[in-house]
Amino acid sequence: QTVVTQEPSLTVSPGGTVTLTCASSTGAVTSGYYPNWFQQKPGQAPRALIYSTSNKHSWTPARFSGSLLGGKAALTLSGVQPEDEAEYYCLLYYGGAQLVFGGGTKLTVL
């Protein structure tokens, strides 16, 4: 069974920088996994942030960026704001018509 692993929780200070990662049980994550990133706040639907590794939506704040880092997909927040406190999920594509979400990272801004 394919497992996508994210850090369960991270803490960052306001104005700081933090990187969330997304790893695959099958090996290194490449651009062919088409990583997507989503933000979810309590009681709300997920909101799309990044698609195909590093592409931003029109509504994605400039402080969010996506990349590949050390065999994982990564989401970096630079200049973190209090409103960035949320759960973040990655989504990877696996051949054979399968999409798998990571378990989520709870980001605390403190």
Add this chain to the structure above:
Amino acid sequence: QVQLQESGPGLVKPSQTLSLTCTVSGGSISSGSYYWSWIRQPAGKGLEWIGRIYTSGSTNYNPSLKSRVTISVDTSKNQFSLKLSSVTAADTAVYYCARVRGSGWDGAWDYWGQGTLVTVSS
């Protein structure tokens, strides 16, 4: 602006079929290159992809749910639907519908519905 809205029964009995509809507004479901997806989230847990349907009607399903899932589209009503058969308590979750822009697996997930809670209980 495109909006998606899930609807359907909030309570389903075990062994029965869960049926949900997602109504799309602000754009035609049959125009452009889009996949229309279903995702679910049990309380306090992560997201699980259920499946998707393309504008043309072709479908893909999560292998773990494939035997029980059917996704269909009704272009006349600008809606797409989810049916999940033989439900158990493990199917209790918030169900979301979402749009994915593009014709392949590299599409951009953009708009999501607000979600609807479905509880499986007798």
